[in-house]
Amino acid sequence: MRRIAAITRNPLVVALFLTLAIAGCANKKTPNNAADLGLAGGAATPGSAQDFTVNVGDRIFFDTDSSVIRSDAQGILSRQAQWLNKYRQYAIVIEGHADERGTREYNIALGARRAAATRDFLAARGVAANRMKTISYGKERPVAVCDDISCWSQNRRAVTTLSGAGS
Amino acid sequence: MKCMKRFFRAMLTAAALAAGFGVAATLPARALVEIDVNKGNIEPLPIAITDFLASDQMGAEITSVIAADLKRSGLFAPIDKGAFIEKISNPDAAPRFEDWKVINAQALVTGRVTQEGDGRLRAEFRLWDTFAGEQLIGEQFFANKANSRRVAHIIADAIYERLTGEKGYFDTRVVYIDESGPKNQRKKRLAIMDQDGANVRYLSDGKAITLTPRFSPTRQEITYMSYESGQPRVYLLQIETGQRELVGNFPGMTFAPRFSPDGQKVIMSLMREDGNSNVYAMDLRSRSTTRLTESNSIDTSPSYSPDGGRVVFTSDRGGQPQIYVMGADGSGQTRISFGGGSYSTPVWSPRGDLIAFTKQSGGEFQIGVMKTDGSGERILSSGFQQEGPTWAPNGRYIMFFKEAAGSGGPRLYSIDLTGRNEQAIPTQNFASDPAWSPLLE
Numbered sequence: 001m002r003r004i005a006a007i008t009r010n011p012l013v014v015a016l017f018l019t020l021a022i023a024g025c026a027n028k029k030t031p032n033n034a035a036d037l038g039l040a041g042g043a044a045t046p047g048s049a050q051d052f053t054v055n056v057g058d059r060i061f062f063d064t065d066s067s068v069i070r071s072d073a074q075g076i077l078s079r080q081a082q083w084l085n086k087y088r089q090y091a092i093v094i095e096g097h098a099d100e101r102g103t104r105e106y107n108i109a110l111g112a113r114r115a116a117a118t119r120d121f122l123a124a125r126g127v128a129a130n131r132m133k134t135i136s137y138g139k140e141r142p143v144a145v146c147d148d149i150s151c152w153s154q155n156r157r158a159v160t161t162l163s164g165a166g167s
Numbered sequence: 168m169k170c171m172k173r174f175f176r177a178m179l180t181a182a183a184l185a186a187g188f189g190v191a192a193t194l195p196a197r198a199l200v201e202i203d204v205n206k207g208n209i210e211p212l213p214i215a216i217t218d219f220l221a222s223d224q225m226g227a228e229i230t231s232v233i234a235a236d237l238k239r240s241g242l243f244a245p246i247d248k249g250a251f252i253e254k255i256s257n258p259d260a261a262p263r264f265e266d267w268k269v270i271n272a273q274a275l276v277t278g279r280v281t282q283e284g285d286g287r288l289r290a291e292f293r294l295w296d297t298f299a300g301e302q303l304i305g306e307q308f309f310a311n312k313a314n315s316r317r318v319a320h321i322i323a324d325a326i327y328e329r330l331t332g333e334k335g336y337f338d339t340r341v342v343y344i345d346e347s348g349p350k351n352q353r354k355k356r357l358a359i360m361d362q363d364g365a366n367v368r369y370l371s372d373g374k375a376i377t378l379t380p381r382f383s384p385t386r387q388e389i390t391y392m393s394y395e396s397g398q399p400r401v402y403l404l405q406i407e408t409g410q411r412e413l414v415g416n417f418p419g420m421t422f423a424p425r426f427s428p429d430g431q432k433v434i435m436s437l438m439r440e441d442g443n444s445n446v447y448a449m450d451l452r453s454r455s456t457t458r459l460t461e462s463n464s465i466d467t468s469p470s471y472s473p474d475g476g477r478v479v480f481t482s483d484r485g486g487q488p489q490i491y492v493m494g495a496d497g498s499g500q501t502r503i504s505f506g507g508g509s510y511s512t513p514v515w516s517p518r519g520d521l522i523a524f525t526k527q528s529g530g531e532f533q534i535g536v537m538k539t540d541g542s543g544e545r546i547l548s549s550g551f552q553q554e555g556p557t558w559a560p561n562g563r564y565i566m567f568f569k570e571a572a573g574s575g576g577p578r579l580y581s582i583d584l585t586g587r588n589e590q591a592i593p594t595q596n597f598a599s600d601p602a603w604s605p606l607l608e
Contacts, residue, residue, distance in 0.1 A: 105423040116442025
């Protein structure tokens with residue numbers, strides 16, 4: 001019951017499952033399955049990293065070659081800020097990523113700008129700047145691996161990680 | 168550095184030839200055979216490359232490396248050995264030119280490999296113009312046996328230079344990123360090889376992501392970006408000693424490094440607190456840093472002109488990535504790319520005349536060249552995903568990396584400036600970010 005609630009309360013996770021089901025690309029791999037999110041193990045303890053990932057949503061997505069925080073991402077980041085302001089024991093690393101449809105050096109810069117935009121949004125919602133660090137992986141760490149837009153749109157992301165726990 | 172000292176190069180003088188060749192060898196060569204590399208459509212020159220005389224396989228090995236180099240250039244068509252009529256038994260004597268003319272060998276290469284008393288290899292070769300009936304080159308080299316492939320590349324360069332009038336590019340190396348493992352956890356490590364894919368050596372262990380290596384124009388040194396400290400940062404690496412060094416101590420990430428033509432500076436991008444990136448130059452001796460751009464945008468992939476006076480770079484200050492040129496002090500920043508689509512990874516040709524780039528247009532990636540004012544754009548290669556051009560030291564060839572849809576990873580390719588001669592460079596694993604060295608010395 002709790003598991004279902006957790007999934008459906010997070011539109012992001014639902015969207016990822018739908019994308020996987022519909023696109024059905026070969027070789028697609030994404031960590032956003034139930035086991036990786038800790039869903040198989042049962043309810044997340046409030047205030048745990050698992051709670052953050054499952055119940056708040058640890059990532060937002062961007063449009064092509066853009067670091068503008070989309071309206072769907074603003075809701076997720078607002079929830080992230082609330083949660084982070086409640087559980088202040090965590091240090092935060094925001095990872096910026098780009099899809100494969102750009103050149104390597106430019107995409108490293110683009111990932112950096114996405115991470116900074118995410119950081120600035122969280123800071124504006126009260127998350128202390130000294131808790132947050134950013135890092136860009138450019139296009140070097142895709143989560144979804146295929147050669148079409150269903151994957152590229154998942155790879156244009158910023159992931160908020162706690163205590164250095166990476167995505 | 169060490170191997171540079173291992174070569175001793177000497178001319179095979181006319182005196183050595185006198186017995187077999189007489190007067191002609193003492194006259195200045197007036198070759199009939201030559202290749203005009205500026206012609207649009209070049210018919211490859213038929214050339215006969217005979218196995219160098221040797222007591223072991225070394226002669227045939229050296230010959231096959233020379234033939235492969237010349238063939239890959241697109242300018243030469245090595246003739247099948249089965250067609251040869253004369254069997255060269257004395258490489259000091261003039262060949263029977265008629266036997267080579269009849270199989271349309273316009274140029275002929277003969278040679279000999281012997282071992283010196285001290286174990287060194289001695290390679291002698293002669294290049295003949297069969298229709299003029301004269302020797303064009305006669306030279307000999309001494310080298311350690313381990314360097315036999317380098318001897319072959321040096322001979323191929325000498326042939327290329329004599330017949331085209333331009334510097335060769337075969338005695339060079341390529342530093343690149345070796346990619347292994349699944350795409351979402353790919354191991355990316357620094358590797359170096361000869362330009363033809365031989366003699367691969369790994370320069371990093373792959374624990375941290377390592378990207379964008381670039382050769383020093385003056386030393387056996389590369390600059391590259393690595394995540395080994397956690398944040399992406401620019402490093403220097405001495406190839407022979409393995410000694411590494413962080414370039415500068417900046418608060419944010421540094422990336423997209425490249426040397427200045429004199430090897431004294433590294434130019435790179437430095438991320439600002441707001442997430443944008445600007446171009447900086449750092450003097451490697453004084454460690455002083457100069458900011459060259461200050462826009463609220465991404466400024467990256469800087470590359471110096473060969474005279475060091477200007478810098479070409481990528482910026483999205485106009486809304487999408489485009490190519491800009493500025494003075495080496497940051498003055499006069501001017502956009503030069505105006506074709507449809509976005510442009511990035513500009514690299515100034517070592518001849519100074521062209522800028523190679525990656526263009527994204529119509530869902531494709533393209534490798535192309537333009538003049539330094541942005542005019543005369545030509546696309547050399549188009550495909551699903553390709554990027555990262557690097558110039559051969561003679562400015563006639565470009566290497567880049569390319570990934571076909573569904574292929575799982577990138578591979579290295581070279582292409583000449585006509586765009587007609589694209590060649591795969593063999594690597595064991597997937598490979599990206601090639602950077603061509605200057606000619607070795």
